[in-house]
Amino acid sequence: MAFTRATGKHRRPSRPSLVTRTTVRAAGVAALATSGVVGSLAAPALAAESAVERTGLTPVISIGESLAEQIDAQAAAQEQAAEKAAAEKRALAAAQKEAEERVKEAREAKARAAREAERKRLTSYVAPIAGSYISTGYKAGGAVWSSGSHTGVDFHAASGTTVQAVGSGIVVEAGWGGSYGNNIVIKMIDGTYTQYGHLSSINVTVGQTVTPGQQIGLSGATGNVTGAHLHFEARTTQEYGSDISPVAYLRSHGVNV
Known part of the structure; x- marks a missing residue:
């Protein structure tokens, strides 16, 4: 009796060809490139052929976790840089405000x-004639004074x-005084x-405000006199x-005569 080889579903499947395995690996690499993984990271995956055959998608998952860690680190670094920039900006604003406050305080002072x-x-007093002295x-x-004595x-x-106001005040008389x-x-x-004769x-004119040391007139010899001088x-x-x-009055206001 002759024996024949069994056919159909009992036939042992053939082993995938090298071409088929290579094509699968190439497709996997292409998928990694498409998903954003850099080409330099794909090369080790190609070299680890036996690992690919044993573990399937494990290398892709490892690469993805590594990339996520890099992205997290980059994000953290960017966040730190942003926080540092914000802190520097706040410090600069605070320094500028402080400087402005110092300038304001200096101006106010x-x-x-x-x-x-x-x-x-305005509340100080001066002598009616600078650098002069009292002659009478x-x-x-004396008989020269109608009252019998000198009233100033x-x-x-x-x-x-130059005759100057001895202090601040308002002119109430300005003209001929006998x-x-x-x-x-x-x-x-x-x-x-105070009177200046x-x-x-x-x-100056009546109603005018004068201040210490302001020139109000010039000395002379008008009226009942024997020579030029200022009667104060x-x-x-x-x-x-x-x-x-007059001496006690001026001295009470800090003027030594």
């Missing part, structure tokens, strides 16, 4: 100092010498009055006869 200096200047004292006797003091001054000649009377900020010229009086009122010691 300068303004306060200027206001204080001006306040002190207060209450000096005389400051030595050649004709045309025996005083051309004279000026100022109501001072402390409520007292025998002037050769007057540079201090009074409690605007009227004649309310005179007080």
Whole structure:
């Protein structure tokens, strides 16, 4: 009896050809490239042929985890860089604000100092003629004075010498004053009055505000005089006869004469 080879479903399947295996591997590599994995990472997968055959998709999963770790690290680095930049920006803004505050404080301090200096200047007193001296004292006797005594003091001054307000006040008289000649009377900020007589010229008007050291006229020899000088009086009122010691008055306001 003759024996024949069995056919159909009992036939042993043939082993995949080299071409088939190569094609599968190539397709796998192409899939990795398409999914974003760089070509340099695909080369080790090709070299590990036996690992591919044994484990299938395991190398692809390993590569994916490694790439995810790199992306996470890059994201973390970017986040840190962003936080650092934000911190630097905040620090710069804070420094600028602090600098602006210092400038503002310096300006305010300068303004306060200027206001204080001006306040002190306006409340200060000076001599009616700078660098002069008293030639005739207060209450000096003699027939030359109608009251029998000198109601003020005389400051030595050649004709045309600058006469200045001894302090801040308002001019209440500016013009001819009889025996005083051309004279000026100022109501001072402390409520007292000062008078400047025998002037050769007057540079202020009634109602005008004056400040310490401001020129109000020039010395001369007008009125009842024997020579050029400045007659200066201090009074409690605007009227004649309310005179007080001019030297004591000036000294009480810090002026040494």
